[in-house]
Amino acid sequence: MRAKRGKLTTSLMLLSAVPLLTFGLIVMLITSEIIYSSLREEVRYSLGVLGTFSYRTFEVSYPGDFEMPGTVLFKGGKSLEGRDELVDDLKETSGVDATLFYGKERYLTTIIGSDGARAIGTAAETVVTDKVLGRGETYFSDHVLVNGTPYFGYYQPIRNSDQSIVGMMFVGKPRNVVMKRINTNIFMVCVSALVMIGIAIGVSYFYSRKVIDLLKKTEKFLGAVARGDLTAGLEPEILERSDELGEMSRFAVILRDSIEAMAGKDALTGLYNRRSCDVVLNSLVEKAGRENGMFSAAMGDIDYFKRINDTYGHQAGDEVLKMVAHAVAEHMEHLGFAFRWGGEEFLMVYEELDREQTFARVEKLRTVINGREMDWRGEKIRITITFGIADYGEAKNVKELIRLADARLYSGKSSGRNRTVVCCDGQDGE
Structure with missing residues (x-):
């Protein structure tokens, strides 16, 4: 009997371990790619900001055009020969390497050559100069060679007052330094995923068929998250467990929330x-x-949103969107889901409520938004919003549900705005 029981336990372990290991590998690969892409974009943005800021600071100190009548570079009539502090200060304060190019050759730089001296007079790669000097565009790469060393590098053209391109400004970090940070994040995700898989296999060994059933529920949840199902959840019976299986399920929820934040949410x-x-x-x-x-x-x-943009600017419009979104998110907690549908439109989905029950809740939200004003550069911007409501009981499908809610929204818009329209007879909230 013991031998048979041992074989059954092994079979059950394999039954849970194989799909979990496979799924875990897929999640790690996908998540690793997401992390790399996100951090690559963060580095690109940061280097672009540093490059622009450092050159503008340089422009303030040395106003005027570049010229090189001989072997010495001048800017605004002032010699730049030996002024290494212009790039050294940037490296000291931000940790990035910097180079001022005249033409395609380095003139001031923090890059050190193999001989231990600054790499003055060495040239940038052809792919860089073709784009920056030839076409006047910025250039970013996560694998550009800088004096033979791979870098995350950002280049921007430098122009004289007549708009002629005379050189480039470079800021960058060695690729191995950036990849160390990226790999640390990927390693943490992989370790978390492996821990979850290990816990699942351990629990299946000790708790037999009942635990296998719980593992299948967890696997189903993770599969739904991988397919993008943001409504997926785990039963309290699993989440409230104090053993390893409960911990694994909570890790799975954290993973779901991380994927939602990276791929399923509006950035603004x-x-x-x-x-x-x-x-x-x-x-x-x-x-x-x-x-x-x-x-x-x-x-x-949002009512009269275009007028807000036209009157106060798009930055003010963005702040209005964020203010309304915050109110919507607070309101929808434990009620359902809130989406930015597009532009100034928001869609709220209420679980287990029909349109009449939803009407009362939406009216409370509308009152909250209606009572808010935003201070913008000494002026008050009053915010109001119009809603249209429909429920699944009156729609044949999702497309029809959205169409009904949208039609009632625009009925509210045409009848005066700042109201909630719940059905075709015009019932609404003022």
Whole structure:
């Protein structure tokens, strides 16, 4: 009997371990690529800001055009020969290497050659000079060779007052330094994933069939997250466990939240983006079909948003969007999901509520938003919003549900704005 039981335990372990290991590898690969892409973009942005700022500071100290009548470079009539502090200060304060090019050759630089001296007079790669000097564009690469060493590097053209391109400004970090940071983040994600898989296998060994059933539920959750289902969740029975399986499930939720933040949310408002909305609505449709359930959608549009942009500028418009999004997010906690639908439009999906029940809640939100004003450079911007509501009981499919909510929204817009329209007879909230 012991031998048979041991074989069964081994079989159950393999049954859970093989798909979990496979899925974990896929998640690690996908997550690693997301982390690399995100940090690469962060480095590109940071280097661009540093390059622009450092050159503008240099312009303040040395106003005027570049000229090189002999072997000495002048700017605004002042000699730049030996003025290494112009690049050394940037490296000391920010940790990045910097180079001032005249033409395609380094004139002032923190780059050190193989002989231990500054790499003055050496040239940038052809691919760099073709784009920056030839076409007048900025250039960024995560694998540009700088005097033979791979760098994350950013180049921008330098122009004289007649707009002629006379050189380049470079800022960058050695690739091995940046990759060390990136690899540390990837390593942490991989370790977390491996820990979760190890916990799952350990629990399956000690708790037999019941634990295998719980592992299948967790695997199903992770699979749904990998497919982009933001409504996926784990039962309290699993999340509240105090053993390794409960810890693994909570790690899975953290992983889901991380993936949501990286791929499923709008960068400006922090709400879910429109791409995530399709997955959520399809999941709720499936749930409603299984359980004969109900859900509703409320489409909101900030009133006179174009006027705000035209009057105060797009930066003010962005602040208005963030203020409204914050109010929407607070309101929707434990009620459902909130999305930035596009522009100044927001979509809220209420779980287990019909349109009449949703109406009361949306009216409370509308009142909260209506009571807020934003200070913008000494002026008060009053914010109001109009909503249209529909529920799944009156729609044949998701497309029809959105169409109904949208139609009622624009009915509210045409009848005066700052109201909530809940049905075709014009019932609304003032």
